[in-house]
Amino acid sequence: MEVRTRAPGKIILSGEHAVVHGSTAVAAAIDLYTHVFFRLLPPSESDTGSIELELQDMSLIFTWPITRLKEAFQETGSLLSSSPRSCSSENLKVLVGLVEEQNIPEAKIWLISGVSAGLYLYTSIHGFKPAKVVVSSDLPLGSGLGSSASFCVALSAAFLALSGAISVESQQHGWLTLNDSELQLVNKWAFEGEKIIHGKPSGIDNTVSTFGNMIMFKSGKMTQLKSGTPLRMLITNTKVGRNTKALVAGVSERACRHPDAMASVFAAVDVISKEFSTIIESPALDDVSVTTKEELIEELMEMNQGLLQCMGVSHSSIETVLRTTLKYKLASKLTGAGGGGCVLTLLPTLLSSTVIDKVIAELESCGFQCLKAVVGGNGLQICFS
C-alpha cells in the first residue's frame, strides 16, 4: 500500500510573530508544495527491516534499522499514540540522537530538527514498522514560506492515510481532499511536528497549509476569509538564510525585557490584521473601489513592517527590498519569521506589466530571487494512484 500527499506553503499577509503572542494574523496558501511519497513495507521473515527517509532535493537518504529504533526507545518506551501528543524532552533527545547518527553533512545540520520531527510523526503514528518515505519540495527551505509546516502536514497526512485513522477512498483516482474532521486530525499532528522545528509555533502555518485558502488566525482559532478581490503579491527571496526558532525566541526575549512596550506593539498588530481581514472580505464593485482597497492594504503592510522592525526581525536585505520597491511606489513587508527570507510586495491590479518587469529586474540585479505565486489556493491533498 502506498500514498502520495502534497501540502502547500504559505505567505503571512499580516501578523507574524505577534500571532505567537495571541494577536490576530492573516495568511494564505500558495501554489508551491511539499510532496511526500509513503510506502509501508511488508515484514520479511529473515529481517525486521528498516525505515528509510529520502530527501530528494538534497540527495540524502537516512536509514534506521527497526532493531536500532527499538533499542533507542527501550528506556522511554514506544511513542505509538492513537491521538496527537507532544514530544517529551526525553524522547526528543532520543530522536535527535538517532538523526545525528546519520552523519548529516555539516552544511546541512539545520535539517536535524525537520528530520527529528518526521521521525517523531512516523514512530508516533506507525510505531516500528518498516517503511519508505520520500520527500521533495517546491519551496525554498527556511525562507518564511512555511516549508516546515507543509513538511509536517504532508508527512502527517501520508502516515495517517495508511494507519486506518482516516478513511480515504483509496479506489478513487487523482488528488483528493479530506473531510473536516480528518483535516483537523492531520493539523493537530502537524502542529506537534512543527513544535519540534519551531519551539513555540502559533499554529497558523500548519493550519493554512492543511485547510488552504486565506485564513484569519488568533489563539489557535481559524476563520476562513472570502476574498472580495484577488490579491497579486510578488514574493522576493533575499536568499539570506535564517531560522524561525531563533527569531521567535528572540522576539519573546525582547517581550520579557520590555513587556509593556511589546504588548502595545502586539496590540497594534492585532488591530492591523483585523482591519486587513475586513478589507479583504469587503466587495469591490469597480476599479475605483479596487484601487481604494489596495491603497489601504499597502498602508497596513507598511505599518505592519514598521512593527516587525520594532520586534527586531527585519534585516538589511529586507530593507534593500523595501527601498527598491518603494522607488516604484510599491509597498512591501517581510513575510514569515524575517531576519532575511522572503518579502511580499503588493502588485496593484492596474500596475502595468512593464513596471512589474522593471521591479523584478532591479530586485534580481541585487541577487534576490522573485517568485510569482497564486495566493489562496488548495490546502492538503492526497492521492492513491
Ligand SMILES: Nc1ncnc2c1ncn2[C@@H]1O[C@H](COP(=O)(O)OP(=O)(O)O)[C@@H](O)[C@H]1O
Ligand atoms: N523538505 C524538507 N525536508 C527536510 N526538512 C525540512 C523540509 N522542509 C522543511 N524542513 C525543516 O524545516 C526547517 C525550516 O523551517 P523554518 O525555519 O521554520 O522556515 P520555513 O518554515 O519558513 O521554511 C528546515 O531547517 C528543516 O529542518
Ligand SMILES: C[C@@](O)(CCOP(=O)(O)O)CC(=O)O
Ligand atoms: C514567525 C511566525 O509567526 C511564522 C513563521 O513562519 P516561517 O517558519 O518563517 O515560514 C511563527 C509562528 O507563527 O509560528
Ligand SMILES: [Mg+2]
Ligand atoms: Mg517554519
